[in-house]
Amino acid sequence: MYKFKINRYVIPLGLCLAVTGCKIPQIIPVAQNKAVPGSYGFGTATLNSSAVEWHSFFTDKNLVNLIDTALKNNQELQITLQELEIAKNEVQIKKGALLPTVGIRAGAGLEKVGRYTSQGAGDASTEIAPGKETPDPLGDFTIGAYANWEVDIWKKLRTAKKAALTRYLSTVEGKNFLLTNLIAEVANSYYELQALDNQLAIVKENIGLQKSAMDIVKVQKEAARTTELAVQKFQAEVFKSQSLEFELMQKIRETENRINLLLGRYPQEIIRDKTGFLSLSPVIVHTGIPSQLLANRPDVKQAELDLAAAKLDVKVARAEFYPSFDISAGLGFQAFKPSYLFRTPESLLYSIAGDLAAPLINRNAIKAEFKSANARQLQAMYNYERTILNAYLEVSTGLSSISNLEKNYDLKTKQVDALNKSIEASNDLFRSARADYFEVLMTQRDALEAKLELIETKKDQLTAVTHVYRDLGGGWK
Incomplete structure (x- = not known):
């Protein structure tokens, strides 16, 4: 089953690269x-x-x-x-x-969503501690590092x-x-x-x-x-x-x-x-x-x-x-309340993603x-x-x-x-x-x-x- 899933993505990608590669002009010496x-x-x-x-x-x-x-x-x-x-x-x-671009990011925000929305209803049903709902309006505090890198293939x-x-x-x-x-x-x-x-x-x-x-x-x-x-x-x-x-x-x-x-x-x-x-x-x-x-x-x-x-x-x-291949990653802490910001692993935030893009049309x-x-x-x-x-x-x-x-x-x-x-x-x-x-x-x-x-x-x-x-x-x- 895993092999099928991999082929499902790799084969179309290979076809795209083949299409783009076959029309690349040659360098005139x-x-x-x-x-x-x-x-x-x-x-x-x-x-x-x-x-x-x-x-x-x-x-x-x-x-x-x-x-x-x-x-x-x-x-x-x-x-x-x-x-x-x-x-x-x-x-x-x-x-x-x-070289990779590495930076530090810190931010703070406040958000109030409608009560009768899917996000508002979901927030109301979430309890951080017994008998305590998610605060309203909702805060957002973030601190972490991020990196971007274009791999020079x-x-x-x-x-x-x-x-x-x-x-x-x-x-x-x-x-x-x-x-x-x-x-x-x-x-x-x-x-x-x-x-x-x-x-x-x-x-x-x-x-x-x-x-x-x-x-x-x-x-x-x-x-x-x-x-x-x-x-x-x-x-x-x-x-x-x-x-x-x-x-x-x-x-x-x-x-x-x-x-x-x-x-x-x-x-x-x-x-x-x-x-x-x-x-x-x-x-x-x-x-x-x-x-x-x-x-x-x-x-x-x-x-x-x-x-x-x-x-x-x-x-x-x-x-x-x-095609160009970009890698982006992030690591840090995120919470809606400053006192929760460094509580791990609950407030731990990390991400990594790869992006392969090629001009086609x-x-x-x-x-x-x-x-x-x-x-x-x-x-x-x-x-x-x-x-x-x-x-x-x-x-x-x-x-x-x-x-x-x-x-x-x-x-x-x-x-x-x-x-x-x-x-x-x-x-x-x-x-x-x-x-x-x-x-x-x-x-x-x-x-x-x-x-x-x-x-x-x-x-x-x-x-x-x-x-x-x-x-x-x-x-x-």
Whole structure:
């Protein structure tokens, strides 16, 4: 007889599970493509500058101090650190879902039922002691413990916890990626500030040369060797250079404030070396091989972890098609009168129940969530492939930039040397009336532009090296 009763419940339950199980969609396997070219086209040495710590890579003490301050005070970095805490707490939340929920409950109540009801008639016939009826109205006093637990049969909760842990590790890599960009941004802004300082010094020097030439023109005008047109042309050129001087001063202030923002502080002067900028030699960067990007670039590792988490999300969404098994239990004391509350076994209360539930009809919401999880998995895969491609192209572009800027700087240095000599020659010729004022003006203008471009090229050289160091994954270790 007992066997018949068990089969009466188990067989329908098995049929329900079979119906639900036969329509569960399969997970589409997604393979991540890690293939990268064997080299950047500039050699295949395994030595990699990303292993060099940032305070060793940058040798300027003022710059090192600025970066150190930025790593301590930058608000964006502090926000990212709080995101790390949020991700860590999410792991604890998912971990807690695996354990039973246990709580304590206490309550008191009062109930008055109708006398001519089934409950009222039953209460009147109950005697706790000879000659004493159940009190009316009826009290209800309870104290006890309760527990609820979802048994993780299909590893849904464990997979969700693993996905949360993977996302926490992804957030860590996001923080590391922010570190590399922050260090590079401070360094590039510092080099830009130094370049502006040197450009300003050259403009001021050029204004002095232009005024000297204008004085010569005025003397020649008085001697009737030239006209007012030449005087006004030189005067206009002086005004133009003075205007450029104020433009550079404004750019210096903007760059200083940008650095102060990165350092998380209010405007103040940026301590730096304003001399010897053109004599700075860019650091030699060793790129290693492209496959090292997978381990060194934080954004690549972050994209890989995001893809792993998305795959786990698909498994969690698929587990929703399976039945869930919940267990609930309670233990405590209940009585209608406080003095009876702890009289055992009469006031003892306990319960235990199991609940097995599976989606059978109208599973559209579960199907939609599963499809969305698959779509997010594909998004993560494409993002991972794009991140690897972008990392390779950034390094390749940076290496090409370093090579071309080196050649460009050498040619511009020769151009500036030639124009400096031409300024001396034009001034001598102009004093002896063998050259007109226009030749002097154009020579000075060309020399000024060439000197400013030379400084700009030096800044681009230093910036390109910093970019390659960042693109290789340097700075966060």
